[in-house]
Amino acid sequence: MWPKLPQVYFQDSFRSRFIRLSMMAPPRLLELACQSLLRDETLAIAALELLPMELFPPLFTAAFAGRHNEILKVMVQAWPFACLPLGALMKDQQLHRETLQAVLDGLDVLLGQEVRPRRWRLQVLDLRKNAHQDFWTVWSGIKPFLEPELAQPTRKRRKVEGSRTEPKQPLAPLEVLIDVCLKDGTPNESLVSLLKKVKQKKGLLHLCCKKLKIFVMPMQNIRKILKLVQLESIQDLEVNCTWKLPTLSKFAPHVGQMGNLRRLLLSHIHMAPLASLAKEERCISQFTSQFLKLNHLQELYLDSISFLKGRLDQMLRCLKTPLETLSITNCLLLESDLVHLSQGLNVSQLKDLGLSGVNLTTVSPEPLQVLIERASATLQDLDLDECGIMDMQFTSILPALGRCSQLTTFSFCGNPISMAVLEDLLRHTIGLSKLSHVLYPAPLESYEDVRGTLHLGRLAYLHAKLKQMLHEAGRPGVVWFSANPCPHCGERTFYDPDPILCPCYMPA
Known part of the structure; x- marks a missing residue:
């Protein structure tokens, strides 16, 4: 014979079953109303004149998903918002040609009317997929946030007697983004x-x-x-x-x-x-x-x-x-070009500067030093990859780098720099509190020969040495190494922060 269970057990059991059933949420009344309207296209079209504006977005979404093109065509004509962000609705779905044509036909009817329909407020059809992401979820009741520029309902117009004398305003053009x-x-x-x-x-x-x-x-x-x-x-x-x-x-x-x-x-x-x-x-x-x-x-x-x-x-x-971003990549420049660039009035507020692939091997370091100094108060991202900068040139620009208080990212891969200069770089930039991403070239001491064959043991040792210097300075940040392209396969070996080897160094 089973023991008699206390009443509280049945109460707890009922409560847990109720919670489980509640989690299996049935369709909301809003969804049911949209489904009911779409079953009868004629009824849905006739109801649009009296449809509350809150129902337009969910009904449009359902009509779009079901390709009810005739309903879409009429809904465009009665759309009660300034913007129809169709592109955001297309983000997870492809816009079918017939669907777009239905929307355009709706616009065609609107633009062919000399007198605006009573509820017409549409000014913009937005087909961009990354704009107004929250509009459809807001009006479907999933999110509480409302975008003011899109979500303003149509206000009732006052009836003005004797307004016939007022000049008729031309219709503003409708924009498609x-x-x-x-x-x-x-x-x-x-x-x-x-x-x-x-x-x-x-x-x-x-x-x-x-x-x-x-x-x-x-x-x-x-x-x-x-x-x-x-x-x-x-x-x-x-x-x-x-x-x-x-x-x-x-x-x-x-x-x-x-x-x-x-x-x-x-x-x-x-x-x-x-x-x-x-x-x-x-x-x-x-x-x-x-x-x-x-x-x-x-x-x-x-x-x-x-x-x-x-x-x-x-x-x-x-x-x-003044420019905020200037990127000149894979271009041939003279030293006079760099001089003009460093003296220009439009570079003093640069946030991002990129000269990747611009050969600076035979160029005096002074113009680059002046350029970095002039932008030091605002510069956040500096890219000097593959510039052929050597130790002497790089040493000349280190003081200017040390004054870039806003610098967050610095990349200078592919430049023949020694370990001593890299250590000097750390000493100059250790006080830059916002500098969090630095992509260093593998130092010259990492290579076995002039062809660029890496010695993985030396590379690992030098990487660990730089990491230790950062740790001792209280800046155990990211130190990424990037070696020159492998002379055999053309791929690079990275430390990110663990080694990512080129195929030639991978075990067979």
Whole structure:
């Protein structure tokens, strides 16, 4: 016979079962309401006029997931918010061509009306995937946070008698925000549909893009597309093309129209073969003169630009505002270029400076020293990888490095530096409290021969020695070593902080 269990046991057992059942949450009333509406498309469309604004986002999400394109088309026309962040909804899903077309058709109906619908407040269709991440979860009740610029409900308009005498205000153009990537190959169907719609609407629909990336594409195609884009909306421009100078000069006027540009990356621009010096100078001037119109430029990245040699000053003196980031990589520069750079008015507030791949072996260290000193109050990230800097040059810039109080990251791999100079570097930078990431070159003593064959035992010993110095100074931070590329396989050996060996040193 089983013993009689106390009443408290049954109470605890019931409570635990109730908790388990509660965790298996049934669909919320909001979800059930959306599902019910979507079962009858005609009813859903008819109900939109009376639908509370709180139901629009969850209903739109459900209609988007189920590809109820007719409902989406009508919902766009009745959207009660200033912005429809469709891109954030697309983050985990692909936007189907039919779905985008339904949204564009809804816009088409709106733009074709002379009188605004009663609930129309839509001003922006945002197709960027990384914008307004919280909008849909907020209005689905998952998060309590509300984004004010998106979540303002439509206010009831007052009825004003005798308002017929007031002049009729023209409808403001509706903006479509999208990040654009131009390259040859399979056409971007979303972009093609948008361009057709913008062309049809002739000023009623503005295509705006904050980020524009251009890869290999014929210049005539690029220019046709850019004619339909609001160029003043572009803030981030990347040109990753293998262009000759004349092609760059044809593109230059478009850059000059990007008055709100904040970040510019220009890569792989080459001199035209057999071009006369006068033509080269004219092409360069056509491009650099556009910088006079860029009043908001903060970040400039120049990679593999062949025309910079001896002409860096021509570009820098056209800059209107101080730069926060300047990266010149894999370019040939003269000592006079470094002198102009160190004396420029626009480098005194640099936060990031990169000269990776710029050969400084035969250049006097003084311009680089002056440049670092001038930016020492603001500099946070310094990259001098693969510059061919040797002991004497590096020793000259150490005092300036020691004054960079805001420096957090310093990388100078691929430079032939001795262990004695690395130890000197630690002594100069030990007081930089914010410096947390330093990527050192493996010291010269780590190699067995001039070909660059590593001696792993020496490398491990020297790495441990630097670590011990940091520990004794109360700064047991990260010390990363990076060896030169292996002469056999081309891979590097790293300490991060444990060794990551190139394949040649891995056991078979």
